[in-house]
Amino acid sequence: MKIWVPMDSAAKALGAEAVVAAIRAEAETRGVEVEIARNGSRGMIWLEPLVEVETPEGRMAYGPMTPADVSALFEDGHEKALGLTDELDWMKRQTRLTFARCGLTDPLSLPQYEALGGLAGLRRAIGMKAEEIIDEVKLSGLRGRGGAGFPTGIKWDTVRMAHADRKYIVCNADEGDSGTFADRMIIEGDPFCLIEGMAIAGIGCHAEKGFVYLRSEYPDAIAVLGRAIEIARAAGVLGADVLGSGHAFDMEVRVGAGAYVCGEETSLLNSLEGKRGVVRAKPPLPALEGAFGKPTVVNNVISLATVPVIFEKGAEHYANFGLGRSKGTIPLQIAGNVRHGGLFETAFGMSLGQIVEDLGGGTASGRAVKAVQVGGPLGAYLSPEQFDTPFGYEEFDGQGALIGHAGLVVFDDSADMLGMARFAMEFCAVESCGKCTPCRIGAVRGVETLDRIAAGDASAIPLLTDLCETMQDGSLCALGGFTPYPVMSALRLFPEEFGAVREAAE
Amino acid sequence: MRHSHPTSEELQALIDAQMHLEGPLLPILHAIQEACGHVPEAALPLIAETLNLSRAEVHGVMSFYHDFRKAPAGRHVVKICRAEACQSMGANALSEAVLDKLGIGWGGTTPDGRVTVEAVYCLGLCACAPAAMVGERLIARADVARIDAELEGAA
Ligand SMILES: Cc1cc2nc3c(=O)[nH]c(=O)nc-3n(C[C@H](O)[C@H](O)[C@H](O)COP(=O)(O)O)c2cc1C
Ligand code: SF4
Ligand code: FES
Ligand code: FES
Numbered sequence: 146m147k148i149w150v151p152m153d154s155a156a157k158a159l160g161a162e163a164v165v166a167a168i169r170a171e172a173e174t175r176g177v178e179v180e181i182a183r184n185g186s187r188g189m190i191w192l193e194p195l196v197e198v199e200t201p202e203g204r205m206a207y208g209p210m211t212p213a214d215v216s217a218l219f220e221d222g223h224e225k226a227l228g229l230t231d232e233l234d235w236m237k238r239q240t241r242l243t244f245a246r247c248g249l250t251d252p253l254s255l256p257q258y259e260a261l262g263g264l265a266g267l268r269r270a271i272g273m274k275a276e277e278i279i280d281e282v283k284l285s286g287l288r289g290r291g292g293a294g295f296p297t298g299i300k301w302d303t304v305r306m307a308h309a310d311r312k313y314i315v316c317n318a319d320e321g322d323s324g325t326f327a328d329r330m331i332i333e334g335d336p337f338c339l340i341e342g343m344a345i346a347g348i349g350c351h352a353e354k355g356f357v358y359l360r361s362e363y364p365d366a367i368a369v370l371g372r373a374i375e376i377a378r379a380a381g382v383l384g385a386d387v388l389g390s391g392h393a394f395d396m397e398v399r400v401g402a403g404a405y406v407c408g409e410e411t412s413l414l415n416s417l418e419g420k421r422g423v424v425r426a427k428p429p430l431p432a433l434e435g436a437f438g439k440p441t442v443v444n445n446v447i448s449l450a451t452v453p454v455i456f457e458k459g460a461e462h463y464a465n466f467g468l469g470r471s472k473g474t475i476p477l478q479i480a481g482n483v484r485h486g487g488l489f490e491t492a493f494g495m496s497l498g499q500i501v502e503d504l505g506g507g508t509a510s511g512r513a514v515k516a517v518q519v520g521g522p523l524g525a526y527l528s529p530e531q532f533d534t535p536f537g538y539e540e541f542d543g544q545g546a547l548i549g550h551a552g553l554v555v556f557d558d559s560a561d562m563l564g565m566a567r568f569a570m571e572f573c574a575v576e577s578c579g580k581c582t583p584c585r586i587g588a589v590r591g592v593e594t595l596d597r598i599a600a601g602d603a604s605a606i607p608l609l610t611d612l613c614e615t616m617q618d619g620s621l622c623a624l625g626g627f628t629p630y631p632v633m634s635a636l637r638l639f640p641e642e643f644g645a646v647r648e649a650a651e
Numbered sequence: 652m653r654h655s656h657p658t659s660e661e662l663q664a665l666i667d668a669q670m671h672l673e674g675p676l677l678p679i680l681h682a683i684q685e686a687c688g689h690v691p692e693a694a695l696p697l698i699a700e701t702l703n704l705s706r707a708e709v710h711g712v713m714s715f716y717h718d719f720r721k722a723p724a725g726r727h728v729v730k731i732c733r734a735e736a737c738q739s740m741g742a743n744a745l746s747e748a749v750l751d752k753l754g755i756g757w758g759g760t761t762p763d764g765r766v767t768v769e770a771v772y773c774l775g776l777c778a779c780a781p782a783a784m785v786g787e788r789l790i791a792r793a794d795v796a797r798i799d800a801e802l803e804g805a806a
Pocket of ligand 3: 579585
């Protein structure tokens, strides 16, 4: 009997290890031989720990499992039986390209990785000229999944054409946005996919060295990726001669140190170099003067982990999904006060309401949805009145919002929106790198101003609005520049909570 | 093996072990904190000398990052997520209850040196919020009882 139990840290935080221990004990008591295999998460976090039993028909899912539910796994009929995992609505409705293997494979088995299509992309890239590699990425329409949505192929091309003795591929795995966990899930569930994407980037841009800057808040991901790199190196996927291609590429993990701003690419590069994580002015672009002053690609985990499937299936296959200039698929991360929280990969274009109500099943508390913050702490709050907005870069921009790293945090009607606005300012004050005044001082003033408003001083509202404008216009990076998004959207959508009367629509 | 009073030889060994890396300063600070539970003052001149930096520069880097501690924490460190997804599931009430019960504020340590509570901004458990961490153990859908139980278990 073969039983899969996720080693994803969400599954663990929900008790997966206790379930593993219970399965071992039960198997021993019954004298049944059981092989316990570990996988990543399928993304249905509300069902974690989701245990799967291999049968001739396929993998049967059970969840959410507790140790008390284990003994019934060895008998017929189980109250937590969900049916075949692949037949579950949540699975069937997805277009899993980037996350095709996540939850299916043993994260640290290179043979399984290859059997499920892994390394096919890298092998194809090896047969191509650097220019052709870049063209393939351009053709796929892939845009950066870290937030800014910059075309990945164009960034790579700048690095490819730069002349230097060394170049770097830096993977941004700082994933600081609340409501996001896609980077963590793929690193814990299919780390070879990121390694393969970085190797393709290295070959395409003539870079021989990669760094993954991984947040210290993710100890499991750090361990899994470190192990995967060793395995890949031992198998010749990394090293002096990548898969016998004659190209050298190797990589290492660097652990962050709890600074949100280090997710900003230039701050990240300073941190990587061992400096304070202060944001650098651009130009120079990191693509020309990045890590250690050398041309550097900085890409988000999901951007890089999407590259293998683009090469495996072809750029056109990827570009055929999506909406307008938002091509391909996006791993939505549905979080917060939501019934069915988790990761759902789908083509761009699904409406916000469909995501929250249909996929997410509304709030966990059963109360009405009040607001959804999309794109992390710098993203705007959207109200149910905006639920018909399709999920795409330009579509969200049109709503004065952003999709960021595609995290959606749902709030029910008990949410205190003035409190959330205050938190946004407080977070900016705590995390500011200190380089520019509008951010460093403005955020502190923002907290004070919101406290005045909370104390009943509605005359401070214009002050808040002015302050937000100053931050927006005068900040060097999006920490100071975008903190006004959550603040102003909360004020715009819920003026009564700020003591302002909704202006009559005359 | 955690000891909060390392000798300068021990510190130097921790530093030297990272020197093959490009940009070794953060890995050095992590290695020292991992071994000693904090970064002792005595490490700064050693790091500065090895990396050819001023002491003020090393101090400046260390103080920029929330992770590095100047003094040892309590025997158990509880981290509670304060970020938005966790707030939507009651993180504010949770942290208030935990801090009240221990009689400390954010970053504080109980007088008996047993528990330190720190704020963290997102543990990637936003779909099973609120999230906390006791030592190395992650807790999803955390409540006071679960955190207490982990602390008991870790004793
Ligand atoms: C304050 C701040 C935090 C950021 N945090 C992250 C992060 O955690 N992960 C990430 O990939 N990008 C983050 N970014 C965006 C990066 O600066 C950069 O745009 C991105 O890494 C580029 O990769 P991509 O093109 O693949 O998206 C952040 C930006 C800012 C301003
Ligand atoms: S906006 Fe804030 S975080 Fe960004 S560079 Fe300026 S001070 Fe630093
Ligand atoms: S931290 Fe350098 S300006 Fe304040
Ligand atoms: S917001 Fe708390 S774990 Fe992500």
